[in-house]
Amino acid sequence: MSEQEIFQYLNEIGCCNLCNLRHLGCTNKKFYINFELFLKEKNLNDKDDTEIEPNSKKLKENVCIVCLGLLQNHFINELLEFIEKNTSVNEYDSTNFACAISLPIAQQIRAHSVNLHLKEKFPEYYEQGNYKYVLLENINEIPLKEVWKWVITPKINERLNKSLDNGANCDFLITLNLKYVDEEKELNLLFKVSPETFKERNRNFKKFRGETFTKKSVETFLEQVDKEKFKEHIQCPPQVPNFSINCSNIECTHNSIYLAGRYMKYSRELSQTPWIINGKRMMEASVQEIICAPLASLFNFHIDYIKFISSGREDCDVRCLGNGRPFVLEIINPKKTKFAYEEFRKLESEINKSELIQVRDMQLVPKEDLIIIKQGEESKTKVYQALCISQQQITQENLDKLSDMKDIVLQQKTPIRVLHRRPLAIRPRTIHYMNAQMIPGNSKMFTLDVETQAGTYVKEFVHGDFGRTKPSLSSILGIDVDIIALDVTAIKLDFPKPIENS
Ligand SMILES: [Zn+2]
Numbered sequence: 365m366s367e368q369e370i371f372q373y374l375n376e377i378g379c380c381n382l383c384n385l386r387h388l389g390c391t392n393k394k395f396y397i398n399f400e401l402f403l404k405e406k407n408l409n410d411k412d413d414t415e416i417e418p419n420s421k422k423l424k425e426n427v428c429i430v431c432l433g434l435l436q437n438h439f440i441n442e443l444l445e446f447i448e449k450n451t452s453v454n455e456y457d458s459t460n461f462a463c464a465i466s467l468p469i470a471q472q473i474r475a476h477s478v479n480l481h482l483k484e485k486f487p488e489y490y491e492q493g494n495y496k497y498v499l500l501e502n503i504n505e506i507p508l509k510e511v512w513k514w515v516i517t518p519k520i521n522e523r524l525n526k527s528l529d530n531g532a533n534c535d536f537l538i539t540l541n542l543k544y545v546d547e548e549k550e551l552n553l554l555f556k557v558s559p560e561t562f563k564e565r566n567r568n569f570k571k572f573r574g575e576t577f578t579k580k581s582v583e584t585f586l587e588q589v590d591k592e593k594f595k596e597h598i599q600c601p602p603q604v605p606n607f608s609i610n611c612s613n614i615e616c617t618h619n620s621i622y623l624a625g626r627y628m629k630y631s632r633e634l635s636q637t638p639w640i641i642n643g644k645r646m647m648e649a650s651v652q653e654i655i656c657a658p659l660a661s662l663f664n665f666h667i668d669y670i671k672f673i674s675s676g677r678e679d680c681d682v683r684c685l686g687n688g689r690p691f692v693l694e695i696i697n698p699k700k701t702k703f704a705y706e707e708f709r710k711l712e713s714e715i716n717k718s719e720l721i722q723v724r725d726m727q728l729v730p731k732e733d734l735i736i737i738k739q740g741e742e743s744k745t746k747v748y749q750a751l752c753i754s755q756q757q758i759t760q761e762n763l764d765k766l767s768d769m770k771d772i773v774l775q776q777k778t779p780i781r782v783l784h785r786r787p788l789a790i791r792p793r794t795i796h797y798m799n800a801q802m803i804p805g806n807s808k809m810f811t812l813d814v815e816t817q818a819g820t821y822v823k824e825f826v827h828g829d830f831g832r833t834k835p836s837l838s839s840i841l842g843i844d845v846d847i848i849a850l851d852v853t854a855i856k857l858d859f860p861k862p863i864e865n866s
Pocket of ligand 1: 383
């Protein structure tokens with residue numbers, strides 16, 4: 365039995381050229397991409413010109429009995445046009461994409477039917493694995509989807525303004541949902557082959573969630589089904605299908621992108637995130653909203669698809685000065701992923717129209733950088749300036765001893781004011797240094813500059829929180845001290861990198 369005879373036979377029963385190659389065990393990508401080359405190299409064209417040409421021409425119109433059109437030009441052209449005209453695809457600015465397809469399950473049954481048939485028809489070729497090109501144990505090992513990617517990649521790259529990626533590192537995924545009109549009809553034949561198996565799946569709704577046929581269940585079934593029983597109910601080789609598969613819809617998803625920056629907060633009446641209690645807004649705006657709204661409108665992002673992630677937070681009544689606090693914005697499924705330097709500056713100036721906050725250093729960062737923000741929450745030190753008032757009159761000499769104290773470890777019991785959202789615990793926190801200066805002309809007020817470990821409650825450190833923070837500034841000075849106002853003056857986290865002219 366020659367390869368040519370098998371080739372011709374496969375054509376006669378309605379296999380497409382590329383499925384022929386698969387069934388001949390050909391693993392050479394170039395022949396799939398250029399089928400003419402195969403005919404030429406194998407001398408099939410010249411030698412059997414009269415024999416093969418009429419057949420392949422005649423069958424050109426037939427939908428392939430195995431791939432249901434997936435590898436055929438009529439479908440591929442239709443698909444390319446579909447992708448090309450899809451507005452959603454075009455809205456994404458990514459220049460490359462990965463592609464996922466879901467094949468009809470009926471295709472598995474058809475492949476099984478052809479394989480059974482070929483083994484019987486050409487036992488010396490298929491049973492013994494006498495492939496001429498590459499010896500394969502099982503013809504199913506040249507997967508249809510793989511071949512489809514070989515074939516469609518150059519065509520996509522030629523026709524669309526995006527190129528197809530192998531998928532491993534690609535952030536943009538296009539999922540093509542393929543439908544086959546006779547799917548149900550052909551799947552239902554399995555009921556006849558094995559009523560027990562599939563009726564059970566139908567009955568036991570809870571276990572199988574109403575999924576009578578899944579890719580996996582059909583695959584497992586075909587691996588073990590008795591071939592005589594199979595042939596009794598399912599035609600081998602399968603009939604030429606009445607319909608080609610078609611693409612019913614396209615779904616596009618892009619992995620999140622991350623924009624980073626730093627914000628300064630100049631208001632003592634602004635929460636970081638929307639503050640809503642029982643559906644009622646407690647404050648008009650928030651840092652998050654002031655940043656996200658211009659971002660959404662400027663670049664056409666959906667506001668619900670922007671996630672605000674910051675490195676810690678300050679209380680509503682605390683300002684954040686200096687170089688500000690690092691934050692990251694996660695944009696879910698973004699269509700725009702490329703930004704020019706000027707676009708970020710424009711975004712900054714839009715946000716900075718607000719008098720409540722300012723942002724700087726806006727830039728795109730890789731996902732891995734999120735870890736810097738997360739770790740920073742634990743490890744970064746922060747510098748504060750507190751305006752304090754004492755019950756009694758004090759002098760600069762009283763305060764000077766604070767400068768000599770370094771790395772004092774506090775035991776902080778969860779403050780009463782945050783007990784509703786944080787578990788009760790005693791946490792050790794370090795005060796790295798302190799410096800206090802009297803306010804000129806006032807014998808009770810002074811400013812305190814203090815550098816602390818992340819997570820230190822500074823207000824509580826000042827007044828002691830009814831003995832819940834030990835030691836406290838009050839206990840160190842031996843006088844009752846209260847805090848009037850607090851500012852964050854520096855957050856020592858080197859992220860993101862500073863941008864010039866930002
Ligand atoms: Zn085919």
